[in-house]
Amino acid sequence: MEKIRIGIAGYGNLGKGVELAIRQNDDMELVGVFTRRDPANVKLMTEGVPAYRLSDAQNMQDSIDVMIICGGSATDLPEQTPALAQYFNVIDSFDTHARIPEHFANVDKAAKENGHLAMISLGWDPGLFSLNRVYAESILPNGKTYTFWGKGVSQGHSDAIRRVAGVKKGIQYTVPVEAAMDAVRSGVQPELSTREKHERVCFVVAEDGADKDAITAEIKGMKNYFDQYNTTVNFITDEEFDAQHNTMPHGGFVMRSAKTGDGEKTHQMIEYSLKLESNPEFTASVLVAYARALYRMKAEGMTGCKTAFDVAPAYLSRMSAAELRAQML
């Protein structure tokens, strides 16, 4: 069997997750990692697979079927994805919701002009959560959709905590409010404020002699990050922090509460949820499955930029159409 030849651009948590996910899919092989660092200092987990300079990637066009781009959404992907789409079929996890139309247009242009296929914003939100919103709203037009996130680590909020004076280490968990989720499930279609949907729980290691009350006050008052939420700040020891807050769990819920039938009185509830011990490993698994879809759709002649909405589920599976019908329908 011909394997799908994958390149990884960017070798942080997400890139490493992609490397590990490829091992679980024996129709794929990893060709190399492309990094902005000195490749001599980048050691892969996979025996015999080299690291290359990102700037040399274009010389490898003939060796790679799909380039999975694992940079950050703030500054890396807006530049890297259109640039690499000139040379490769590409896929990314761009997650700045407000800038998706602009990113799509840039990637679509670069891919189309060079006869490549691209996919953007793959992961779980955007990604699987988006899919579930579209399926649920298309099937049940008269209703309300709710998205809850967590329990999970927010990198942005954790970074914000760590910028507070006197904070040595800090991490923030976004926690969905059970009472709000139960209200949604009851079918009353509540209007929920920001504060009612999620709370924020922080674990902080303070510097020696730091004023803990001042730290707590500064965190709780931080505009946009914390001021609209019920926030708890817990001070813990260095040892406890390292032992208990060293993973990146996340997850969440997409719920659609809707009415059907005569007089629209029948309550119908769709709920999708993820409980992830590792956010980057899961996002990587989504990217790898969609890399398979991309490879097949390209083989059918498609070019330009696509999203999860454009991908028929059969493209994701190792199984043939007949196997899917016989075993999975």
Add this chain to the structure above:
Amino acid sequence: MEKIRIGIAGYGNLGKGVELAIRQNDDMELVGVFTRRDPANVKLMTEGVPAYRLSDAQNMQDSIDVMIICGGSATDLPEQTPALAQYFNVIDSFDTHARIPEHFANVDKAAKENGHLAMISLGWDPGLFSLNRVYAESILPNGKTYTFWGKGVSQGHSDAIRRVAGVKKGIQYTVPVEAAMDAVRSGVQPELSTREKHERVCFVVAEDGADKDAITAEIKGMKNYFDQYNTTVNFITDEEFDAQHNTMPHGGFVMRSAKTGDGEKTHQMIEYSLKLESNPEFTASVLVAYARALYRMKAEGMTGCKTAFDVAPAYLSRMSAAELRAQML
């Protein structure tokens, strides 16, 4: 706006659900219902829409974009769907899992030979549950998938109860076992027997003077239907039965428990669930959304038979591709 012109073949609970679902989608209009009964005796809920003889359907080819076939899977659909696919683009909810490949082949042949597009086995299982199994297994290859059904009314089991001597009225609820679902959610990937996954709860109105112990024993011992399950039989009054057991709720859960990462030790959990106050109204809503997809895919020139696996989610939505990216991704 040109509306999608829908016909309904078969006017039982599902057909009526389709009629009501069309009202929630103002890009569609109902042209007529086609019935094996005398149309003079069939009164629709929708003002001004006529009933026709099913045998006259082929005269209406030019008036209908999609025929939604609402017969039963045991004997109606295997005959009706290929027959109607000669004259129409068709969609059905065929749910006899073991016979799907055969049904697919028959419908595919009839549709292709006549330049029509068909979709089969749309609903929630098969249908949305099947989709969730494929998405989850494609993304997380190293894991186990579990499907639980209920709490909901099983027509087949309710029919079986009603055939027992001394039973005046009877209904059966399939109930998923909470402990089994919690074991799955914990990540231990349990092997679950039939008895461990679901229990069966029956409500029976006995004929005057009937031997209730004998009824209970006969129900509990019924081969395949009840003997492999923990079954409870509750005797209630006629009034209680009519007041509390007059709806068709259903639902269920698709769960994928899987491992990712270095050494495959990271637990990742995907869960999809439905809680439906009306099984036929929900199935009808799925059929109507997929009728929209079918209409669009036909407009692109596709013919033959498709399943949910072949339909990119964007086809289901009223929104344009650009609206979906801006608002739903």
